[in-house]
Amino acid sequence: MSDYTEADKKHDLxxxxxxxxxxxxxxxxxxxxxxxxxxxxxxxxxGGINSLGQATSGAGxxxxxxxxxxxxxxxGIFALGLAQIGSAYPTAGGLYHWGSILGNRFxxxxxxxxxxxxxxxxLGAINVGTFYFFFGSFGSYFGIEDTxxxxxxxxxxxxxxxxxxxxxxxxxxxxxxDFSGYLIFVTAILLTIVCLISxxxxxxxxxxxxxxxTGTEGASLVWPxxxxxxxxxxxxxxxxxxxxxxxxxxxxxxxxxxxxxHSVPKGMVTSVIWSAVFGYLMLCSFVLMxxxxxxxxxxxxxxxxxxxxxQVNPTMKExxxxxxxxxxxxxxxxxxxxxxxxIFAFSRDKGLPASSALAKVSPKHRTPVASIWxxxxxxxxxxxxxxxxxxxxxxxxxxxxxxxxxxxxxxFALPIALGFVAIGTPKWPAMGPWNMGIGVYRLxxxxxxxxxxMIFYIGIQPxxxxxxxxTVGFLVITGVVWFVFENKRFKGPPIGDEVKxxxxxxxxxxxxxxxxx
Numbered sequence: 001m002s003d004y005t006e007a008d009k010k011h012d013l014x015x016x017x018x019x020x021x022x023x024x025x026x027x028x029x030x031x032x033x034x035x036x037x038x039x040x041x042x043x044x045x046x047g048g049i050n051s052l053g054q055a056t057s058g059a060g061x062x063x064x065x066x067x068x069x070x071x072x073x074x075x076g077i078f079a080l081g082l083a084q085i086g087s088a089y090p091t092a093g094g095l096y097h098w099g100s101i102l103g104n105r106f107x108x109x110x111x112x113x114x115x116x117x118x119x120x121x122x123l124g125a126i127n128v129g130t131f132y133f134f135f136g137s138f139g140s141y142f143g144i145e146d147t148x149x150x151x152x153x154x155x156x157x158x159x160x161x162x163x164x165x166x167x168x169x170x171x172x173x174x175x176x177x178d179f180s181g182y183l184i185f186v187t188a189i190l191l192t193i194v195c196l197i198s199x200x201x202x203x204x205x206x207x208x209x210x211x212x213x214t215g216t217e218g219a220s221l222v223w224p225x226x227x228x229x230x231x232x233x234x235x236x237x238x239x240x241x242x243x244x245x246x247x248x249x250x251x252x253x254x255x256x257x258x259x260x261x262h263s264v265p266k267g268m269v270t271s272v273i274w275s276a277v278f279g280y281l282m283l284c285s286f287v288l289m290x291x292x293x294x295x296x297x298x299x300x301x302x303x304x305x306x307x308x309x310x311q312v313n314p315t316m317k318e319x320x321x322x323x324x325x326x327x328x329x330x331x332x333x334x335x336x337x338x339x340x341x342x343i344f345a346f347s348r349d350k351g352l353p354a355s356s357a358l359a360k361v362s363p364k365h366r367t368p369v370a371s372i373w374x375x376x377x378x379x380x381x382x383x384x385x386x387x388x389x390x391x392x393x394x395x396x397x398x399x400x401x402x403x404x405x406x407x408x409x410x411x412f413a414l415p416i417a418l419g420f421v422a423i424g425t426p427k428w429p430a431m432g433p434w435n436m437g438i439g440v441y442r443l444x445x446x447x448x449x450x451x452x453x454m455i456f457y458i459g460i461q462p463x464x465x466x467x468x469x470x471t472v473g474f475l476v477i478t479g480v481v482w483f484v485f486e487n488k489r490f491k492g493p494p495i496g497d498e499v500k501x502x503x504x505x506x507x508x509x510x511x512x513x514x515x516x517x
Contacts, residue, residue: 004030011259012259012260015260016255019494019499020498020499021506022506025256026170027258028170030257031257033177034263035250035263035266035270036174037177037250038248039180041247041331042244042246042275043243043330044188044243044278044282045191046126046243047242048239048279048282049324050129050133051242051243052303053221054222055067055068056213056293057221057300057303058212059210062209062210062233063233065206065284066233067239068239069240069276071239071244072240074237075244075245078412078413079247079268080444082094082095082412082415083265083268083269083434084435087265087431087433088428092255092341092344095112095248095251095342095411096109099111099112101427101495102421106482107414109351109490109492112342113478114407118408119342120375120382122245122404122408125404127155127159127332127379128151129328130158130328130332133324136305137325148384152387159376166336166367166372169366186323187320187324192282192285195282195288196285199285201288204288210233212227212229214226214232214235218297219300225462227461227462238458240279241405241455250267252338252342253338261433336376340372350489357370363512402467412448423441
């Protein structure tokens with residue numbers, strides 16, 4: 001960060017002060033670090049591997065060869081829309097702030113709750129995925145079994161370590177997520193090469209061959225209901241859409257990133273592009289390595305281990321498993337960072353219970369300690385509670401994770417849609433330095449709204465049909481809470497004259513953590 005001058009620092013500080021906030025968090029993340037934290041959460045070695053069964057037990061090879069780039073394009077549309085807003089308003093907890101400024105108090109509050117719920121559940125989902133990967137890779141060595149106790153204890157332990165690392169400052173976290181960025185690149189390339197070397201033949205056509213394995217032997221563990229071939233392909237899009245998310249972390253860490261108005265949008269967009277490209281090469285090579293697609297479909301969620309056991313040298317396999325596990329752990333680490341900054345940002349505007357504690361920043365570590373541990377504990381409780389109950393024979397955990405995609409993308413779509421109306425008005429008078437143009441932004445906003453409708457439709461199809469009443473129920477409860485309680489209490493972020501009134505409060509907050517202008 002040698003090119004980060006005193007003038008750059010003053011500019012970042014001026015932007016933050018102009019939005020009514022103090023520089024309490026420590027601005028130590030480089031542009032690469034901002035990219036790396038989103039790239040680490042996307043982590044093609046986590047969702048891309050742990051969710052492979054959605055493709056191979058659905059539409060087969062075409063779900064990767066055609067479905068992966070299409071799903072990445074859909075997710076990338078949201079990244080472009082958020083990047084444009086993030087360049088104009090680079091604050092921690094960006095989605096909440098954007099929803100408020102471009103809309104009103106309610107839309108900001110709703111965006112915050114949707115994003116928080118999505119982040120809590122996705123952290124749990126990432127670490128449960130890490131448990132299952134560790135169980136499949138090394139479980140026999142450590143006597144780990146797929147029981148509720150082992151699962152929850154494992155998730156609690158790794159989440160606790162991730163929270164502890166975050167506790168000790170963004171400097172340490174950024175170093176590890178920087179390393180994670182390089183690790184994902186290297187491991188994905190290595191896995192791609194190993195798969196290609198191990199492939200019995202190069203049947204490129206299988207990448208574009210449609211099948212329909214839903215409801216069949218083995219595949220029923222993933223898709224228990226037989227659906228049409230078209231729906232099988234659409235359900236397979238959940239693999240890239242679920243994997244290529246988390247780029248909002250670049251926005252959540254805006255106040256810790258140098259030259260944030262430039263770095264944040266760049267971090268969002270490039271993390272999606274590189275994840276899409278390297279993920280495609282990796283997954284296509286895996287499909288080519290599979291001995292037989294019909295047999296692969298019968299493996300369900302276990303397809304990755306089945307193919308690796310059949311085709312890859314045992315020593316190389318163990319090396320890859322270790323590297324993938326480490327990448328998945330660091331994926332969870334970055335997600336704790338993103339979640340905690342969202343909690344912190346919402347709390348400093350008194351949007352959560354116990355806001356005073358949750359918005360407090362440690363003068364020693366310059367991190368929102370209470371927010372870090374609160375988000376981490378909530379994710380573990382989510383895993384424990386939803387893993388212990390079933391709804392209509394389906395684990396509640398699986399149903400809620402399906403809702404996670406809907407909640408997250410709703411939290412993305414809301415400020416993007418509001419921006420369509422607000423851009424060029426007093427609410428959003430000027431684009432940031434990362435500027436795609438008003439016309440292009442509005443086109444992206446329309447595409448994002450259409451994509452959101454598509455994601456919602458796919459997300460409520462069997463076996464996730466319980467996602468519809470859960471999503472509707474959550475929105476109804478949210479509406480009741482807003483109109484009965486929060487509408488009277490919640491003031492939202494500072495806007496207009498309220499920003500000027502915070503000058504003394506901002507100075508006091510920065511003095512408390514040792515920040516100097």
